[in-house]
Amino acid sequence: MKLSVIIPAYNLEKYISECLFGVLEQVTSFSFEVICIDDCSSDGTWGLLEKHSKEYTNLKVIKNSSNLGLAKTQKELLQLVTGEYIAYLDGDDVALPGKLQGLVDYMDDNTSCALAYHEAEVFDSDTGDTLGLYSKGFYNAKYVPQRATVEHFIKFGCFANASSIIFRRHGSLLNAIEESCKIILDYPWHILNVLYIGGSVDFIDEVYGRYRIHNQSFGGQTRRNPERRVQSMNDQILAVKNARKFGVAQEVIDKGIAHHQFAAALYFLKLHDFVCFQKYVGPVGQQAIFFDERHIFAFANREYPELVLQKLFPELMCDSNV
Known part of the structure; x- marks a missing residue:
């Protein structure tokens, strides 16, 4: 299998179908699988996943018997992957045509790249309006080159949209999940993946996805609760400190x-x-x-x-x- 796409889902009845269709309808020159785990949603998410799994043979769906949280759910997903490459997608974001082929082609052509990420539009879920670009609009974008290193992640923050990444499968997939972090999981994950794999962090300057802003998204929740911002900072600092054991x-x-x-x-x-x-x-x-x-x-x-x-x-x- 060339590529595994992993998608965690929790109470995403409004968005999960659009997310899945965006991936499953991709035209590629290689085989890929999509694995989605419902973390014991209380809405209609699971019913939609069951329905779509009957329509697409390369979609595998699982429902947790209890709510485990994102970290443990991601570990479950990573235990199921069979692909040479792994791509991640939040269940409320949207993949655009060409995404999977573009990501895999880049990784095939750039063997020294550990993790690649594409540009993504940020959009308002209620209006559909595009609010900007995620990576080029990142507040530290001027410090991040097209071919970056793990040190750029450490010094300048998470310039890669979580739903835009692809990385090479490696032997420490479960160890790269930092369960001690309470809110921020993508940032420590990216840092540890790159450190375990070894290689560059490369930007693909194509808009292959859309990042949804809504009331329950990370940004929406943080704006309503400043204490989340302090916890986010603590999670980010822990992610940075994790690099010590790799000799950074x-x-x-x-x-x-x-x-x-x-x-x-x-x-x-x-x-x-x-x-x-x-x-x-x-x-x-x-x-x-x-x-x-x-x-x-x-x-x-x-x-x-x-x-x-x-x-x-x-x-x-x-x-x-x-």
Whole structure:
């Protein structure tokens, strides 16, 4: 089998059919399988999966008898794959024509690549409107080359959309799932996969997918609950620290930690939560490691958060008339 596509699903009755059709209707020159596990949904997700599995012979569906969560469900999925390559897709995202052929062709032609990812449109689920591009619109995109390394992941964050990736099958698939992370699972997964495989992280500049924003998506939930942002930061820092056991330089890891703390500080700054901004913008009482010149300015002026907001996000000051 050339390719295995894995899809976890939980309460995705509204979206799972579009997700599956987008993959299963792909025209390819190779054989591929699609494996979808329903993590004991309480809506009609399982009924749709059963229906579609009767329509497509290369679709395998399984239902968990209890809700196991995403990490354990991903481990289940990885135990079932038979493909030379593995692609991942969230059950509420959309694959566009040419995706599977484009990903596999790239991996075949670039044998030093451990993990590749394509561009994805970000779209509003209610209106269908495109909001931007995921990777080119990533806030640290200017730091990420087309052929990146695991160090770019560590220092600059998750510039690959989760539903855009493909990677080579390796002997430590289950060890690459970081179950200690409570919210962020794709970022530590990408880092560990690349470290286990060895090789580059390559960008395919084709829009082969659409990333859905809705109330229950990661971004939607985080906007409603700032505590999720702190947990996300902690998960990201754990993902960075995991690289130590693979011999990644401590300097690189420290820069990654500083970046994720700074990113969290900016998140709270934009919410006008100045207490949390000051808490996460940088270490006090020890030598500070700075992500970039923005971080230096924000840390130096941490006692004047409105000044930092005006300097780094002038458009927000105009919009809010503060």
